[in-house]
Amino acid sequence: xxxxxxxxxxxxxxxxxxxxxxxxxxxxxxxxxxxxxxxxxxxxxxxxxxxxxxxxxxxxxxxxxxxxxxxxxxxxxxxxxxxxxxxxxxxxxxxxxxxxxxxxxxxxxxxxxxxxxxxxxxxxxxxxxxxxxxxxxxxxxxxxxxxxxxxxxxxxxxxxxxxxxxxxxxxxxxxxxxxxxxxxxxxxxxxxxxxxxxxxxxxxxxxxxxxxxxxxxxxxxxxxxxxxxxxxxxxxxxxxxxxxxxxx
Amino acid sequence: xxxxxxxxxxxxxxxxxxxxxxxxxxxxxxxxxxxxxxxxxxxxxxxxxxxxxxxxxxxxxxxxxxxxxxxxxxxxxxxxxxxxxxxxxxxxxxxxxxxxxxxxxxxxxxxxxxxxxxxxxxxxxxxxxxxxxxxxxxxxxxxxxxxxxxxxxxxxxxxxxxxxxxxxxxxxxxxxxxxxxxxxxxxxxxxxxxxxxxxxxxxxxxxxxxxxxxxxxxxxxxxxxxxxxxxxxxxxxxxxxxxxxx
Numbered sequence: 001x002x003x004x005x006x007x008x009x010x011x012x013x014x015x016x017x018x019x020x021x022x023x024x025x026x027x028x029x030x031x032x033x034x035x036x037x038x039x040x041x042x043x044x045x046x047x048x049x050x051x052x053x054x055x056x057x058x059x060x061x062x063x064x065x066x067x068x069x070x071x072x073x074x075x076x077x078x079x080x081x082x083x084x085x086x087x088x089x090x091x092x093x094x095x096x097x098x099x100x101x102x103x104x105x106x107x108x109x110x111x112x113x114x115x116x117x118x119x120x121x122x123x124x125x126x127x128x129x130x131x132x133x134x135x136x137x138x139x140x141x142x143x144x145x146x147x148x149x150x151x152x153x154x155x156x157x158x159x160x161x162x163x164x165x166x167x168x169x170x171x172x173x174x175x176x177x178x179x180x181x182x183x184x185x186x187x188x189x190x191x192x193x194x195x196x197x198x199x200x201x202x203x204x205x206x207x208x209x210x211x212x213x214x215x216x217x218x219x220x221x222x223x224x225x226x227x228x229x230x231x232x233x234x235x236x237x238x239x240x241x242x243x244x245x246x247x248x
Numbered sequence: 249x250x251x252x253x254x255x256x257x258x259x260x261x262x263x264x265x266x267x268x269x270x271x272x273x274x275x276x277x278x279x280x281x282x283x284x285x286x287x288x289x290x291x292x293x294x295x296x297x298x299x300x301x302x303x304x305x306x307x308x309x310x311x312x313x314x315x316x317x318x319x320x321x322x323x324x325x326x327x328x329x330x331x332x333x334x335x336x337x338x339x340x341x342x343x344x345x346x347x348x349x350x351x352x353x354x355x356x357x358x359x360x361x362x363x364x365x366x367x368x369x370x371x372x373x374x375x376x377x378x379x380x381x382x383x384x385x386x387x388x389x390x391x392x393x394x395x396x397x398x399x400x401x402x403x404x405x406x407x408x409x410x411x412x413x414x415x416x417x418x419x420x421x422x423x424x425x426x427x428x429x430x431x432x433x434x435x436x437x438x439x440x441x442x443x444x445x446x447x448x449x450x451x452x453x454x455x456x457x458x459x460x461x462x463x464x465x466x467x468x469x470x471x472x473x474x475x476x477x478x479x480x481x482x483x484x485x486x487x488x489x490x491x492x493x494x
Contacts, residue, residue: 095303096337100351103322103323244322
């Protein structure tokens with residue numbers, strides 16, 4: 001049942017013109033940043049060779065570019081998650097799922113996986129661009145893979161957060177604005193928290209992405225992402241179950 | 249011997265915005281029966297139907313569908329129901345075939361039987377020529393047909409239709425009434441409507457709601473003993489209105 005809902009969501013997302021209108025400029029911007037970073041690197045490459053332990057092409061190009069993509073995903077994902085539940089309620093198609101023999105867990109996981117398939121496609125397109133570095137230099141494939149994993153986990157966190165707000169609200173715009181607001185607040189926490197306030201930094205998905213962005217895969221970060229995603233999906237399932245089983 | 253009970257609701261209560269919308273309503277539906285749900289606007293018809301299908305939980309009361317408790321065994325109970333709400337739940341950007349197949353899969357029809365179920369539901373609703381059309385481009389009448397097709401594609405034991413003939417032209421209304429009568433041969437059908445001649449022509453039994461309360465339950469033939477359906481409906485609703493009884 002999860003597969004059926006995920007497949008339908010993915011097909012709906014891919015067949016919507018708005019998806020391509022959003023993705024095309026995003027790919028363009030990503031390519032712009034990517035070639036910009038390559039250009040910057042080529043300009044300072046001669047000076048870098050004189051340094052001891054100089055940063056390689058991969059960390060100088062891939063890491064900043066992936067940070068930019070993470071920021072773009074943060075802004076883009078709430079626009080998709082608002083469709084998943086809040087828009088179905090507004091369009092009155094939600095009743096089809098409510099009266100079908102499917103559980104809230106099936107619905108939530110199906111929708112989450114459907115969106116993740118689209119996000120995986122976006123990340124795959126960007127990753128393909130990054131791998132073109134291999135054509136010109138000995139790039140650090142491990143660092144690239146860590147970044148791809150980081151982007152997927154970060155995007156999954158934003159998707160779970162957006163899905164929760166989509167379940168809380170009946171208006172898609174409010175769902176998207178709430179999810180974006182909280183994602184943005186978490187990002188600001190990571191930016192502004194001082195070193196003495198490490199706990200603040202620890203609650204932001206972005207700070208855990210930074211570790212992967214630098215090429216380090218730590219089990220603590222993976223556990224954080226897993227907990228963040230599972231907790232929000234569980235809260236969404238609970239919210240829908242409350243709605244379906246308890247009269248307000 | 250009486251046919252088995254397929255849908256049973258006991259003492260349903262539901263408030264909306266601190267207003268009592270459904271007040272202690274009980275009803276029963278047997279296999280092969282077509283039950284008409286009548287009432288003025290705001291009488292609680294749609295709310296009652298939503299509760300019977302699991303779209304809205306009741307604040308108190310019990311619902312059993314084919315022997316399964318809707319609140320405690322929702323998956324088994326919902327598998328026996330097909331529901332067309334007041335606003336058909338259609339994904340306007342999908343093709344008719346894709347949408348109906350999605351509805352069929354949601355109702356756990358095995359892959360091997362999908363094609364046959366799709367063809368049968370399209371044929372019953374007169375949609376054979378419209379499989380490749382995008383739902384959003386269809387007229388209101390055909391969208392209503394797609395809504396009915398999704399409600400019957402899994403051949404449910406109980407079909408719940410909320411104003412199924414709204415927005416249809418006279419020929420379509422005739423076809424849908426024939427379909428409902430046909431559905432009543434194998435399944436149980438409960439439908440809400442404002443068209444009293446519809447009740448007269450297709451319903452075996454009638455219940456009337458007024459301000460959330462059930463004020464009449466009987467066969468449509470019994471109702472017709474008071475003259476025509478319209479007169480009988482007005483007589484019953486006026487007799488039980490608080491202004492009259494005071």
